[in-house]
Amino acid sequence: MTGVILFGGFVALVVLGIPVIRALACSAIAAFLYAGFGRTSFLVPQQILEGVDAASLLAIPFFIMAGNLMNAAGVSDRIFAFASAVVGRFRGGLAQVNILASLIFSGASGSALADIAGLGTIEIRAMRQRGYNADFSAALTIASSMLGPLIPPSIGLIVYAYLSETSVVRLFLATLLPGLLLAAMMMVNVAWLARRREMPREEPASLREIGSTAIHGIGALVSPAIILGAIFTGVTTATEAGVLACLWTLFLGWLYRSLTLRDIWNAARSTVTATAFIMIIVGFSALVGWLVAIQALPQALADFTLANTDSKFVFIGILSLFLLVIGCFIESVPAKIILVPMLLPVLDKFGVDRIQFGVLLTLALSIGIATPPMGVGLFIASKIANRPIENVAAAILPLMLPLLLLLVMIAYWPALTLWLPTLVMG
Amino acid sequence: ETWRMAVDQSLESPEGKGVQRFADLVKEYSGGDLTIQLFPFEQLGKTDAVMEQLASNVIQIQSAGLVRLIKWNPDIAYMNAPFMFEGRDHWVRFMHSDLVKGWFDGIAEKAHVAVLGDPTIFLRGPYRVMVSTKPVQTIDDLSGLRLRMHPDDLAVEAWKYLGCDVRIMAWSEVYQGLSRSMIDAVNSPISLVESTRFQEAAKNVAEHDEYWQSVGFMMNTDAYAALSEKDQQALQKAYVEASAYGTELVENSVDDSIKRMKEEGVTFGKMETGPMVARMQQFYDEKDAAGALPEGFLAAVAATRSAQ
Amino acid sequence: MPKRLGLKRLGHLFDVLAEAFQQAATAILVAILALNAANILYRLTMGTDIGPVLPWTMLLFVWMVFVGFFPLCHMGNDVAVEFLTNRMGPAGRKVIAVATDVLTFLLTGFLLLQVQRVIASQVGELPMVGLERYWLSVPLFISCGALMVDSVVQAALRLTGRKAERQA
Ligand code: NA
Ligand code: NA
Numbered sequence: 005m006t007g008v009i010l011f012g013g014f015v016a017l018v019v020l021g022i023p024v025i026r027a028l029a030c031s032a033i034a035a036f037l038y039a040g041f042g043r044t045s046f047l048v049p050q051q052i053l054e055g056v057d058a059a060s061l062l063a064i065p066f067f068i069m070a071g072n073l074m075n076a077a078g079v080s081d082r083i084f085a086f087a088s089a090v091v092g093r094f095r096g097g098l099a100q101v102n103i104l105a106s107l108i109f110s111g112a113s114g115s116a117l118a119d120i121a122g123l124g125t126i127e128i129r130a131m132r133q134r135g136y137n138a139d140f141s142a143a144l145t146i147a148s149s150m151l152g153p154l155i156p157p158s159i160g161l162i163v164y165a166y167l168s169e170t171s172v173v174r175l176f177l178a179t180l181l182p183g184l185l186l187a188a189m190m191m192v193n194v195a196w197l198a199r200r201r202e203m204p205r206e207e208p209a210s211l212r213e214i215g216s217t218a219i220h221g222i223g224a225l226v227s228p229a230i231i232l233g234a235i236f237t238g239v240t241t242a243t244e245a246g247v248l249a250c251l252w253t254l255f256l257g258w259l260y261r262s263l264t265l266r267d268i269w270n271a272a273r274s275t276v277t278a279t280a281f282i283m284i285i286v287g288f289s290a291l292v293g294w295l296v297a298i299q300a301l302p303q304a305l306a307d308f309t310l311a312n313t314d315s316k317f318v319f320i321g322i323l324s325l326f327l328l329v330i331g332c333f334i335e336s337v338p339a340k341i342i343l344v345p346m347l348l349p350v351l352d353k354f355g356v357d358r359i360q361f362g363v364l365l366t367l368a369l370s371i372g373i374a375t376p377p378m379g380v381g382l383f384i385a386s387k388i389a390n391r392p393i394e395n396v397a398a399a400i401l402p403l404m405l406p407l408l409l410l411l412v413m414i415a416y417w418p419a420l421t422l423w424l425p426t427l428v429m430g
Numbered sequence: 431e432t433w434r435m436a437v438d439q440s441l442e443s444p445e446g447k448g449v450q451r452f453a454d455l456v457k458e459y460s461g462g463d464l465t466i467q468l469f470p471f472e473q474l475g476k477t478d479a480v481m482e483q484l485a486s487n488v489i490q491i492q493s494a495g496l497v498r499l500i501k502w503n504p505d506i507a508y509m510n511a512p513f514m515f516e517g518r519d520h521w522v523r524f525m526h527s528d529l530v531k532g533w534f535d536g537i538a539e540k541a542h543v544a545v546l547g548d549p550t551i552f553l554r555g556p557y558r559v560m561v562s563t564k565p566v567q568t569i570d571d572l573s574g575l576r577l578r579m580h581p582d583d584l585a586v587e588a589w590k591y592l593g594c595d596v597r598i599m600a601w602s603e604v605y606q607g608l609s610r611s612m613i614d615a616v617n618s619p620i621s622l623v624e625s626t627r628f629q630e631a632a633k634n635v636a637e638h639d640e641y642w643q644s645v646g647f648m649m650n651t652d653a654y655a656a657l658s659e660k661d662q663q664a665l666q667k668a669y670v671e672a673s674a675y676g677t678e679l680v681e682n683s684v685d686d687s688i689k690r691m692k693e694e695g696v697t698f699g700k701m702e703t704g705p706m707v708a709r710m711q712q713f714y715d716e717k718d719a720a721g722a723l724p725e726g727f728l729a730a731v732a733a734t735r736s737a738q
Numbered sequence: 739m740p741k742r743l744g745l746k747r748l749g750h751l752f753d754v755l756a757e758a759f760q761q762a763a764t765a766i767l768v769a770i771l772a773l774n775a776a777n778i779l780y781r782l783t784m785g786t787d788i789g790p791v792l793p794w795t796m797l798l799f800v801w802m803v804f805v806g807f808f809p810l811c812h813m814g815n816d817v818a819v820e821f822l823t824n825r826m827g828p829a830g831r832k833v834i835a836v837a838t839d840v841l842t843f844l845l846t847g848f849l850l851l852q853v854q855r856v857i858a859s860q861v862g863e864l865p866m867v868g869l870e871r872y873w874l875s876v877p878l879f880i881s882c883g884a885l886m887v888d889s890v891v892q893a894a895l896r897l898t899g900r901k902a903e904r905q906a
Contacts, residue, residue: 021823021834022841023816029845044488045848046855053860053875054475056803059600059796065767066774162602167471169440169625172605238610240778241603247774269764272771276763277815280806287803290475297473298434298488346473348442376819383817394821478871482859501862576786581793581865595785598792598866 006299010035010292011333018377025281028288028378036295048291055290056283059243060163061337065279066246068121070253072271074224077257080126082221083108088130089217092206096198098134099144100191102127106148107187110155116373119149120384121278128389134204142389143399146374146381148190150407153370154183154363160336160370162242164362167344177425178359179366182414189406197402223256282380289335289378306350316354320415323347324368328411331372335380339369360421364414371407374400431661432465433490433653436480441470444621444683445645448552448676449493452647452668459664464657466491485541490653496549496646502541503533505724512588512640513703513710514731521642522550523734529726538651546647546654547666552673553680554643555619560701562615563608563632569593569705578604578616591713592706608632619643621680624687629696638701645676749895752888756812759884763806770798790866797867797874804877808884811842832896839893846886853879 013031018024033048041047074080083105091100105127109119124145131141153160156176165172197203209217227249234240234248257263309322330339343365351361373381376397386393413420435453439445453466474480474489481501483489492498500506508514509530515521524530526548538544560566566575573593579586586596597613607613609631616628617640623629647669654662688698717723777791810816823831856879860872895901 017841018819019822020837021818021820021831022838023811023818025811025816026838026841026845030841033845033848041488044483044486046486046852046859047483047488049849049852049856049875049878050479050482050860051475052878053800054479057476057796057800057874059792060602062795062799065770065799065802069767069771162606165602165605169627171627171630173609173630235606236610238607238612239782241599241612242606243600243603244774244778247771248778250771251775251778269768272767273760273764276760276767276802276806277810277813279767280763280803280810281815281817283803284807284810294474297469300467344471348440387815387817392821392824393817393819478860478862485859504863581790581867583865586790586866595787597787598790600792 006035006039006295007301009038010295014333015377024378024383025284025288028285028292032288032291032295036291039295039299047294051291051294052284052287054294055287055335058286058337060159061283061286063159063243063246064117064282065275066243066250068117068278069271069275070246070249071119071121071123072275073250073253073257073263073268074123075125076263076267076271077253078260078262079221079224079227079253079256080123082217083123083224084126084130086214086217086221086224088206089209089214093208094195094198095205096194096201096203097206098127098131098136099140099194099198099203102131102141102144103148103151103187103190103194106151107155110151110183116146116149116152116370116381117278117282117384119152120145120381120388124149124385124388128385132389134206136203137201137399138389138391139395139399142385142391142396143403144194145388146379146385146396146400147403147407149381150367150370150374151183151187153366154179154186156180158366159242160340160366161362163337163340164344164365167340168348168358168362170358170362174359174425175362177428178421179363181424182363182367182410182420185413185420186406186410189409190403193403193406223252223259227252227256278384281383285378285380286335286337289333289339292333293339303346306346310350310353316356317416319350319354320356324364324411324415327365327368328371331369332375333372333378335378336366336369336372340365357418357422359425360414360418363421364411367407367411367414371404371411374404374407431463431657432467434488435466435468436474436484436489436492436494437468437470438477438480438492438494439470440625441468443625444679445493445552445554445676446470447679448645448672451675452493452672455668455671456664459667460661464661464664481543484648484650485543487542487650487653489650491546491647491649493552493645493647495554495643496545496648498646499533499537499543499648502537502543505533505727506537507582507584508724508727510584510641510643511714512585513707514714515642516735517639518556518642519737520735523737524731525550525644527730527734529724529730542651543648544651544654546649547669547673549646550644551670551677552645552647553677554645555621556677556681556684557620557637557639558617558641558643559620559623559635559637560615560617561608561623561628561632562634562636563611564614565634565697565699566615566636566701567699568702569709572706576612576614578607578613588710588713592709604628605631621684621687624691629691629694633696634699635691635696636699636701638703638706645673745891745894745898746900748891749901752812752884752891755884756809756888759805759881760809760813763802763809766798766802766805770795770802773798793864793866797864797869800874801877804875804881806881807878808881808888811885812888828902836893836896839889839896842889843886843893846882846889849882850879850886 010031013034014027017027087101087104091104094100105123106119109123127145128141132138161175162172165175230252231245231249235242235245240248313319373379382393386396437449441450453468456464456466477498480492481498484492497506497510575594577589577594577596578599579596581598590596599607604616608628718728773791777788780788823834856875857872862871864871
């Protein structure tokens with residue numbers, strides 16, 4: 005019943021048009037009170053603080069700020085122009101550009117939301133100008149942002165490595181192939197949609213144009229290299245790399261004479277709005293997480309599964325489905341903190357590899373960003389595109405295909421995740 | 431009756447298995463009256479949040495390092511005073527002193543949180559080491575050594591005093607920091623090294639015994655008082671046996687774990703701690719002169735130096 | 739007439755207040771970025787950290803989010819699904835908007851009721867910062883206080899027809 009109040013109440017309030025933070029807050033508090041914790045209500049602000057006071061999420065404002073500065077300084081335009089010169093000529097060219105740009109961006113960013121907030125603005129604007137459907141543009145921006153947590157660096161994997169006592173490097177290697185495969189599958193999927201929907205194509209760019217956009221955009225194109233370089237040489241931590249990305253973009257803005265102090269302040273201002281929105285949701289979802297944990301709901305599910313099946317095949321199927329559903333309701337960091345310790349013993353019993361599971365978990369929970377009712381990515385992209393959430397949510401359905409296909413592949417084809425780390429690290 | 435118990439380690443760790451045994455034994459000895467429901471890791475929140483839940487009886491018991499009690503008395507930090515105690519026995523005697531008893535009593539009164547039984551019998555550690563990318567043996571090796579620390583005033587101050595370049599870094603970034611030579615070293619109980627995988631990136635492990643640790647079982651005093659005498663005894667008895675079991679697991683697992691890590695090419699050594707103890711003596715003297723040590727601390731340390 | 743003017747003026751006052759909160763949160767973000775940028779550059783040139791940057795960064799980060807909470811809600815950046823409301827007509831939209839104000843009032847009120855317990859329980863100094871732990875939560879309660887009064891003002895403006903619902 006607590007679960008019904010929590011999830012049912014939330015969905016009902018959101019559908020009625022109550023803003024999401026307040027809908028989440030009210031249903032979470034109602035469930036909390038119903039569960040009999042009324043005498044210790046101070047736990048509500050305590051858990052909000054727990055959610056917000058998380059060093060592993062500090063990278064969020066940094067990378068969002070970097071994205072906003074890239075917009076303001078015209079750096080994202082340059083990434084976009086280059087991607088456009090390379091793949092714009094194909095039918096649905098700008099849609100392909102959206103994916104390629106995210107792939108480049110994901111090598112520098114550990115979070116999908118930074119991609120949506122940063123690159124998304126440009127991608128959506130450009131696609132709309134060229135006559136693409138606005139809902140599709142926003143939806144594709146969300147779908148392609150899923151590359152962020154899969155291509156290293158990835159905030160989510162760092163958190164999982166800590167919880168599961170696995171190696172971060174091994175996890176990074178494990179996600180690399182699935183990440184590239186996802187990009188390829190998305191491009192094929194979009195090519196097919198482009199043909200069916202007769203999307204426009206751009207003028208083919210000559211080699212010279214490709215070269216000139218590359219030179220024009222060199223500062224942007226090397227920024228992933230600088231960020232990864234800083235992390236890999238130990239100049240910064242993965243979190244601080246976001247600050248370095250900001251510094252680098254400021255430098256480019258100075259170089260291109262395209263940034264004013266007012267631009268910088270405005271970039272910070274909108275970073276605050278996006279970060280506060282995400283982190284307040286994280287705060288209340290920590291409360292949800294606490295409630296779910298103290299009621300031992302995942303434990304009940306684990307026991308139920310163990311009692312009802314001894315087939316690894318069935319177990320992985322149920323598990324994937326369960327993670328997808330959880331991802332729709334709880335933000336991925338609190339979700340991991342609750343789920344990982346409870347699921348690890350069950351995983352071991354079924355002989356599921358922890359590295360493989362880490363990738364599965366990260367992808368499944370990321371997909372939640374794109375799906376109602378709690379899809380933060382969905383909210384942000386809808387806001388940028390100024391389109392109703394439900395329209396964008398509908399447009400994202402056909403784009404889910406590669407994501408779900410990849411999820412199934414990760415679940416049932418261990419070599420996809422385990423081959424590379426085993427090759428490199430033994 | 432069900433007690434909720436937060437556990438600051440994974441249930442698969444040797445320590446966690448000891449706690450699991452505690453839960454099983456409580457059920458057995460109470461004749462099924464009292465069930466302990468376990469919440470490993472940070473499911474209910476990080477340290478401070480869990481302690482607040484303990485104080486308000488949302489959870490009834492928690493296993494964690496005793497130093498967590500610092501929340502209600504800053505003096506508690508000195509239980510982990512680096513290079514102050516001559517060995518585990520000295521530390522245990524100190525922990526049994528009237529000074530520490532007074533600290534515990536004050537906390538019980540103020541926060542309704544008390545320790546169960548003798549809080550020194552469940553070993554954590556069993557000893558502390560430094561995991562580093564280059565060999566560290568003498569006090570000179572500490573000079574300029576980039577040592578990762580969690581935010582902890584006393585530890586940071588002490589290791590700076592020993593010459594280290596102390597870096598505050600989130601736990602989740604330590605692996606990366608070691609493997610990308612952003613930092614050179616990190617301190618840890620030996621039993622936790624292997625599970626962190628730090629030794630993949632830093633192949634030198636040196637015992638330094640900066641201080642001694644145990645797993646404290648901290649409980650809400652109201653919850654305890656509300657139990658029948660039989661259940662209280664069940665808790666006490668289960669604690670003693672589970673501690674012995676957990677300690678044995680911790681000690682045995684360390685041998686196995688060291689063996690496995692040696693096969694991975696990790697080298698093990700022991701630091702020459704004499705000069706560090708001497709340098710730290712100066713540190714504590716300076717602190718004492720500045721009136722910054724807890725009242726009666728140095729006296730209690732001295733009084734417990736040898737067995738009475 | 740003066741009463742009418744007073745309510746409008748009050749509404750305007752809260753617009754100004756929300757803007758001030760937003761600017762303050764922005765200033766905190768800029769401080770965080772400057773602190774960390776300085777630390778990276780210092781480390782690159784001097785080989786060590788300027789100090790315990792992480793604990794201070796975390797404090798400022800939490801403050802930024804909590805200070806940003808009030809303007810987030812006031813300025814309509816707490817996103818809503820408008821599928822139903824867009825089909826409701828002005829009256830339906832007004833009902834939902836006022837319901838949102840009521841929920842906001844209840845929510846912030848509920849949180850503010852906890853202030854005393856929070857301050858009593860969130861004790862202990864933040865390591866390396868030295869402030870008591872409840873200082874992390876103080877901006878949350880300040881935001882809640884502003885939002886609570888604001889929800890009354892906004893509901894009054896709506897019910898007296900001085901504020902119409904925007905349509906997406
Ligand atoms: Na994209
Ligand atoms: Na990434």
